[in-house]
Every structure is written in C-alpha cells, then in structure tokens.
Amino acid sequence: MKKVKKYVKRPSWDEYFLKVAMLVSERATCPRMHCGCVLVKDKQILSTGYNGSIPGDVHCEDHGCYIVDNHCIRTIHAEMNAILQCSSHGISTQGATAYITNMPCTNCAKSLVTAGIKEIVVFSDYHATQAEEFLSIGGVKITRLPMPGNKIDYDLDSFSSARKFKDSKEKK
Numbered sequence: 091m092k093k094v095k096k097y098v099k100r101p102s103w104d105e106y107f108l109k110v111a112m113l114v115s116e117r118a119t120c121p122r123m124h125c126g127c128v129l130v131k132d133k134q135i136l137s138t139g140y141n142g143s144i145p146g147d148v149h150c151e152d153h154g155c156y157i158v159d160n161h162c163i164r165t166i167h168a169e170m171n172a173i174l175q176c177s178s179h180g181i182s183t184q185g186a187t188a189y190i191t192n193m194p195c196t197n198c199a200k201s202l203v204t205a206g207i208k209e210i211v212v213f214s215d216y217h218a219t220q221a222e223e224f225l226s227i228g229g230v231k232i233t234r235l236p237m238p239g240n241k242i243d244y245d246l247d248s249f250s251s252a253r254k255f256k257d258s259k260e261k262k
C-alpha cells in the first residue's frame with residue numbers, strides 16, 4: 091500500500107467548530123467588533139451567525155457606527171443571528187453548544203440560556219459584562235480554549251486527484 095503523505099494536523103471537533111466561527115466572523119460588518127458564532131448539536135452545525143445589520147439597513151463599515159451610550163447599536167450580535175437563523179427555519183436550539191469567537195455580551199448570554207444552549211466554547215473574552223453571572227444562573231457550561239490556528243490548510247497542488255481550472259491564476 092502506498093504511504094499517504096499526511097501534511098495537515100486534523101483538527102479536533104472543538105478546533106474545527108471554533109475555526110468555522112472565525113471564518114464566519116469575516117462576514118461581520120461592524121469595525122468595532124468581528125464576532126462569529128456556530129450552533130452545534132450532535133457534532134452537526136445547526137446555524138451560523140456574525141454581527142451585522144438587520145436586513146435593509148446600511149453597514150457600519152460603509153456609513154460609520156451608530157453609537158448610543160458608547161456602544162454601536164446597529165448590528166445584531168453573532169449569537170443572536172445564529173439563534174434567529176434557527177428560529178426562522180424552525181430548528182430547535184435546545185441542548186446545543188455555541189462555539190463563539192468571544193465571550194458573549196450580557197444580552198446574548200441571556201438569550202443563549204433561554205434558547206436552551208447548554209455549553210459555550212470561546213477563545214477570547216469580551217469587555218466586562220454580566221454574561222458569566224447569567225450563564226451560571228442558567229446552568230450553561232463555559233469552556234475556554236486556545237485560539238485555533240487561523241490558517242486554512244488546503245493545498246490543491248498536493249492532491250493527486252485534483253485538477254486546477256485551466257485559466258486559474260494563483261490568488262495572492
């Protein structure tokens with residue numbers, strides 16, 4: 091049997107879902123914060139969310155933030171968008187785990203509890219909030235992990251079965 095070259099460390103489930111949350115956060119539209127959230131149940135992704143404007147509104151990055159009391163109030167937070175995506179598609183969030191780039195804010199923490207989330211997994215903290223207090227009251231487990239590597243390993247040239255498009259140019 092031909093020895094298969096193993097060039098990438100296969101991520102754990104936790105690393106995988108956190109990395110997806112990081113990727114999702116790239117779609118965020120508020121320059122004050124880029125956050126991504128992935129709701130997972132039984133190792134399957136139920137929904138994803140990033141902080142962004144409501145449908146029909148302008149984006150902070152184009153029009154500046156909408157600041158009230160030193161907070162930008164234009165965006166719906168990543169966690170809320172992930173929960174709302176489930177609600178609009180009739181998917182239960184009961185018992186799910188939320189993989190989030192940052193500790194949630196107070197309001198998102200309360201929403202996660204009420205949506206039946208049983209655990210949150212994060213790799214960074216947020217500014218001082220009452221999130222941990224409410225997560226604790228709601229019996230939500232908080233798991234802090236190191237930030238996974240932010241490089242996506244996909245080496246097209248190394249796959250013997252893959253062919254590049256003829257006119258594809260390497261995107262630098």
Ligand SMILES: [Zn+2]
Nearest residue numbers: 120150155162
């Ligand atoms: Zn903003």
Ligand SMILES: [Zn+2]
Nearest residue numbers: 167194195198
């Ligand atoms: Zn929030």
